[in-house]
Amino acid sequence: MKVAVLNKYAKQGCDLIIMEVPVPKIEKDEVLVKVHTAGVNPLDNMIVRGEVKLIVPYAMPLVMGNEFCGTIEKMGDGVRGFSVGDRVYGRLPLKRIGAFAEYLSVSSDAIAKVPDYLSDEEATAVPLTALTALQALELLHLKAGDTVFISGGTGSFGAMAIPIAKSQGLNVITNGGASQRERVISLGVDRFIDYKTEDYAETLHDVDGVIDTLGERELQKEFGILKRGGHLVSLRGLPNGEFAKRMRMAFWKRMLFQLAGMKYDNMAARNQQHYHFIFVYEDGKGLQQVSRLFDEKRIPASIDEVFALDEVNQALKKIASGGSKGKTILRISK
Numbered sequence: 001m002k003v004a005v006l007n008k009y010a011k012q013g014c015d016l017i018i019m020e021v022p023v024p025k026i027e028k029d030e031v032l033v034k035v036h037t038a039g040v041n042p043l044d045n046m047i048v049r050g051e052v053k054l055i056v057p058y059a060m061p062l063v064m065g066n067e068f069c070g071t072i073e074k075m076g077d078g079v080r081g082f083s084v085g086d087r088v089y090g091r092l093p094l095k096r097i098g099a100f101a102e103y104l105s106v107s108s109d110a111i112a113k114v115p116d117y118l119s120d121e122e123a124t125a126v127p128l129t130a131l132t133a134l135q136a137l138e139l140l141h142l143k144a145g146d147t148v149f150i151s152g153g154t155g156s157f158g159a160m161a162i163p164i165a166k167s168q169g170l171n172v173i174t175n176g177g178a179s180q181r182e183r184v185i186s187l188g189v190d191r192f193i194d195y196k197t198e199d200y201a202e203t204l205h206d207v208d209g210v211i212d213t214l215g216e217r218e219l220q221k222e223f224g225i226l227k228r229g230g231h232l233v234s235l236r237g238l239p240n241g242e243f244a245k246r247m248r249m250a251f252w253k254r255m256l257f258q259l260a261g262m263k264y265d266n267m268a269a270r271n272q273q274h275y276h277f278i279f280v281y282e283d284g285k286g287l288q289q290v291s292r293l294f295d296e297k298r299i300p301a302s303i304d305e306v307f308a309l310d311e312v313n314q315a316l317k318k319i320a321s322g323g324s325k326g327k328t329i330l331r332i333s334k
């Protein structure tokens with residue numbers, strides 16, 4: 001089968017290699033999936049540049065790709081709740097990615113059935129960002145009626161996080177590229193701020209929670225609009241000790257990340273706020289919850305551009321160039 005492989009980390013980025021490898025075997029608790037589509041994310045470029053190797057160290061060569069939609073072709077004896085032929089999707093386990101491939105094997109604990117109304121492309125836009133949204137919202141400890149600010153909500157994360165936050169009864173404020181204003185408003189956002197013409201720090205204050213997608217360049221300002229005692233979850237800042245503990249990392253990594261994230265922990269402590277970093281992990285149960293929500297509310301998924309597997313390097317460059325209108329997809333098979 002054909003796969004897209006990274007041979008070694010490259011700080012300045014590098015092309016993935018398309019090659020032929022055997023179809024993977026499955027364990028008792030795993031399914032073999034024929035991949036229809038795979039999602040291409042900023043995370044893939046970060047993996048190429050070696051930027052997440054302290055969080056997840058990968059052995060090379062590495063079949064790339066974090067999320068997929070496809071059909072179950074085979075199942076291990078211990079798999080329950082799925083059948084051969086089911087259309088499923090998932091964020092692959094952190095330790096074993098590999099969605100840029102014609103077939104993949106994955107634990108049935110990491111997948112969920114796809115809501116029927118979503119096309120393969122639309123479904124592929126869901127797992128990684130929807131799970132990120134669920135995992136971030138859980139750390140924010142908000143209740144219906146509270147206000148959350150999501151920075152950069154015009155990207156593929158916002159496309160999932162906004163409807164999921166709305167489904168929890170939250171007031172959602174976001175900022176981002178003006179060309180995406182109407183699409184983001186149609187997702188239910190309560191207030192949209194064009195980041196090029198309006199500074200949210202001048203008009204927002206005491207928001208109940210913040211989800212940061214921009215990291216270092218915005219974090220100080222984002223803490224500035226957060227209420228005293230509030231929680232901020234960052235997808236782009238530095239990991240801290242609390243993250244390492246939550247992810248049950250080795251003691252030396254806890255120490256390392258405690259030092260790395262100290263700047264933001266201190267920034268938060270000034271106003272009795274809380275800083276959290278997340279790195280989205282696989283969660284089939286969470287994804288089943290997302291599938292039910294999507295089925296019930298018919299939440300739309302935003303697609304940007306679709307490429308073939310052979311065009312994976314074009315897709316990665318497109319992601320790196322910004323201007324996202326939603327998820328970039330690889331169409332791998334029917």
Ligand SMILES: NC(=O)c1ccc[n+]([C@@H]2O[C@H](COP(=O)([O-])OP(=O)(O)OC[C@H]3O[C@@H](n4cnc5c(N)ncnc54)[C@H](OP(=O)(O)O)[C@@H]3O)[C@@H](O)[C@H]2O)c1
Pocket residue numbers: 041042043128129132151152153154155156157158175176177195213214234235236278279280319322323324325326
């Ligand atoms: N830690 C995790 O587990 C995790 C999970 C998912 C995503 N992420 C990270 O979260 C970030 C967002 O992901 P994504 O998939 O949504 O990326 P994306 O699709 O590339 O979207 C980013 C959006 O942010 C907008 N933007 C850029 N600069 C901005 C600014 N200064 N203020 C407000 N908006 C701005 C962009 O608008 P224009 O470019 O059009 O101006 C674009 O619409 C990425 O860095 C990704 O790596 C992390």
